[in-house]
Amino acid sequence: MTQRPTRLFRNASSKLALVPMITITLVVFVGCTLWTVLYSFTKSKSLPRLDFNGLDNYARLWKTSRWLVSIENIAIYGVLSMVLSLTLGFLLAALLDQKIRFEDTFRTILLYPFALSFIVTGLVWQWILNPDFGVQHVVRGLGFTSFEFDPLYNPEIVIYGILIAGLWQGTGLIMCIMLAGLRGIDEDIWKAARVDGIPMWKTYLYVVIPMMRPVFITAIVLIAAGIVKVYDLVVAQTSGGPGIASEVPAKYVYDYMFRGQNLGQGFAASTMMMLCVVIVLIPWAYLEFGGKKRG
Amino acid sequence: MKNWKLAAWLCASVALPVMAHAEELEVTHWWTSGGEAAAVGELAKAFDASGDTWKDGAIAGSGGVARPIIISRIMGGDPMGATQLNHGRDAEELIAAGLLQDITDVAEAEGWRDIIKPISLLDACTVDGKVYCAPINIHSWQWMWLSNKAFADAGVPVPANWDEFVADREALEKAGKIPLAMGQQSWQSNGAFGVIAVAIGGPDLWKKINVDKDAEAARSPEMTKVFEQADIARQLSAKSTVQDWNQATNMVITGEAGAQIMGDWAQGEFAVAGQVAGKDYTCLPGLGVNKIISTGGDAFYFPVNEDPEVTAAQKRLASLIVSKEVQVAFNSKKGSLPIRGDVDLSTVNDCTKQGLEILASGNILPDGTMTLSADTRTQLDDLLTEFWSTPSMTVADVQEKYASIIETAE
The missing domain is CATH 3.40.190.10 (Periplasmic binding protein-like II)
Known part of the structure; x- marks a missing residue:
């Protein structure tokens, strides 16, 4: 009777091949994250120093109005960007899926903005939304002289100006993913629905969308990652202005780490960003992956 | 076999350039608008004429963009030969960490304490009695x-x-x-x-x-x-x-x-x-x-370098910056005020004259970047x-x- 190799050495070669990846993940992601969290409790200015000052950095952070505005902005941008990207992406995909003519052309046009970087997108929309050159100027030129549309110069609505640019850039990709999902739905299901006389919108809502669950999850993960890291779009479009009305957390982190030369404050802010992501992610991951094992 | 050769070649290509061109100084700054670039051109010309080579490292964007780049390069162990910074507290920690060159000997040999006016400019460069930067101009917000x-x-x-x-x-x-x-x-x-x-x-x-x-x-x-x-x-x-x-x-x-x-x-x-x-x-x-x-303004700092040749070239540049000829050439192009009272700027306009008069009368304040x-x-x-x-x-x-x-x- 030969003894079976222990579990650890089963598939040894593939496990060996994974070692570099695992090491990088542990050192770079986990290691650096822990390092950042540790130094967020210190008085580090432009150089990291282990000179602890307790929760001072966090206390200052949550008293700073710029940080509070940033959080509010990312919440508005996040919720709307998630809802609108999914809705618009799905609607566009459903429309393109109606076996229309020139489908390729439309698909290309809608996907094109995604090929542009956020910086370019931001600059383009900065011009479009500029009251002296863009939409407002054109509409006034048509004779509507009292027309006002200057979201980037109005602190109350500036975040929506950024949202427009973000949606313009990102919706095409979501549409493509949704379209791939729709194409993956078996033709027989549509036939069966038609035979049963179920209206098209009901088929979409109750049959097709539930079947597209994995596609939706992919889309949600992509959109969520885009929301957390939004930075370049704001820098290009408004650089946080007018005043501090369009600031976002990532920009706060950068500005205090490098412009303000206060690493401790920047680390505290980035730790809070990570904490927010974790708070959203853990319950979701628990529902998504924990449920399956039990079932 | 071939791979080893390639690897060795790659290593050499990283290591070798460090040894060449000891007197070439890379100078980083954020003077990129028309008048500013002309002023830097004057400085580079004077430095080249003295036998060394000026390698221009202009960083587009304003100080807000350039300062983080400059500071992370110095801290990351990739120092340039010399760099513009606003004199004052920006460099404090770099000095404390021993990353910037002490140029007290140049300052003493040339008597900077007697020629630089107002003296607060030199004080902003001085930490614990040692001089770390060469002021080049005065800019005022007021x-x-x-x-x-x-x-x-x-x-x-x-x-x-x-x-x-x-x-x-x-x-x-x-x-x-x-x-x-x-x-x-x-x-x-x-x-x-x-x-x-x-x-x-x-x-x-x-x-x-x-x-x-x-x-x-x-x-x-x-x-x-x-x-x-x-x-x-x-x-x-x-x-x-x-x-x-x-x-x-x-x-x-x-x-x-x-x-x-x-x-x-x-x-x-x-x-x-x-x-x-x-x-x-x-x-x-x-x-x-x-x-x-x-009296805010700009100054040049010199990151510590292991090569004594480079250090010598840095000190030559420091003394050049404060010299009369460079002060006149640079500041008349840039429209800023010179850092010494004994140079002649007869061609300046009314507003600059007012500025010089106020400066001479001693009605001066330090700049926010210093305090x-x-x-x-x-x-x-x-x-x-x-x-x-x-x-x-x-x-x-x-x-x-x-x-x-x-x-x-x-």
Whole structure:
């Protein structure tokens, strides 16, 4: 009777091949994250120093109005960007899926903005939304002289100006993913629905969308990652202005780490960003992956 | 076999270039606009003429973009030969960490302490009795630039001080002018506020707050007056939507706006537009109330280098920067004031002459970059830009927040 190799050495070669990846993940992601969290409790200015000052950095952070505005902005941008990207992406995909003519052309046009970087997108929309050159100027030129549309110069609505640019850039990709999902739905299901006389919108809502669950999850993960890291779009479009009305957390982190030369404050802010992501992610991951094992 | 050779070659290609060109200095700076680039050209020419090689490392964007790049390069162990920084507290920690070259021997050999004027410029370079930088020019924030055309269009004489300017508000607005042009970037809001604070509150109050970090002074009724005037300035500039300072200056040049509060670098824009001081535009140092020059400016720092040849070249550059010829050539191109009193700038215009006179009379203040840390300045930038673009933020609100930032300033 030969003894079976222990579990650890089963598939040894593939496990060996994974070692570099695992090491990088542990050192770079986990290691650096822990390092950042540790130094967020210190008085580090432009150089990291282990000179602890307790929760001072966090206390200052949550008293700073710029940080509070940033959080509010990312919440508005996040919720709307998630809802609108999914809705618009799905609607566009459903429309393109109606076996229309020139489908390729439309698909290309809608996907094109995604090929542009956020910086370019931001600059383009900065011009479009500029009251002296863009939409407002054109509409006034048509004779509507009292027309006002200057979201980037109005602190109350500036975040929506950024949202427009973000949606313009990102919706095409979501549409493509949704379209791939729709194409993956078996033709027989549509036939069966038609035979049963179920209206098209009901088929979409109750049959097709539930079947597209994995596609939706992919889309949600992509959109969520885009929301957390939004930075370049704001820098290009408004650089946080007018005043501090369009600031976002990532920009706060950068500005205090490098412009303000206060690493401790920047680390505290980035730790809070990570904490927010974790708070959203853990319950979701628990529902998504924990449920399956039990079932 | 081949792979090993390739690897060895790659390693060599990284290691070898370090050994070549000891006297070539890479110099980083953020002088990229027309007049600034011409001024740097003068400096490079003088350095090349002395036998070394100037390798230009211009970083586009303003100091806000360039400073983090420069500082991370020095800290990351990839030092340049020399670099521009605003003298003051930016370099403090780099000096404490021993990353910047001590050039005290050059300063002593050439007697910088006797020739540099005002001496506060050298003091800003000095830490624990050792000199770490070579100052190159003086820039002052304390100016207001007025468009003669805008006031002529409004049918009122060009005001001679801040109060007269505020009184002309209605006339300007009736003529379709924006009274005060203002860029939206945060450093501009903070800078303009600083000018108002010096003019209205006076230099002593400014020193108490910015040098001694006295939070009680920041809460005092005198300071409330300053914030009230800032509130008025905020209303005067409410319709100005441009971003960059030079766009705002352009509004003054075209007569679209009445005035702008901006440092003396704005004069370069008037010069490029072919305007004449006194005829096309008027300047009011200290808003015409407290005639004062703040002595901020630029200086060159020299990161520590292991190669003694490079260190020697760095010291040669330091002495060149302070020399008379370079001071004249550089500052007349850039429109800034020289750092020594014994050079002749006979060709300068009215406004620069006023500046030189105030400088000679000793009515000077240190600049915010010398007295406050980058962290505190960033906080003040944030606070004042919020105040400037949020009409609902009251004077009492902003004053209390201002005082609490000063309270925790280091």
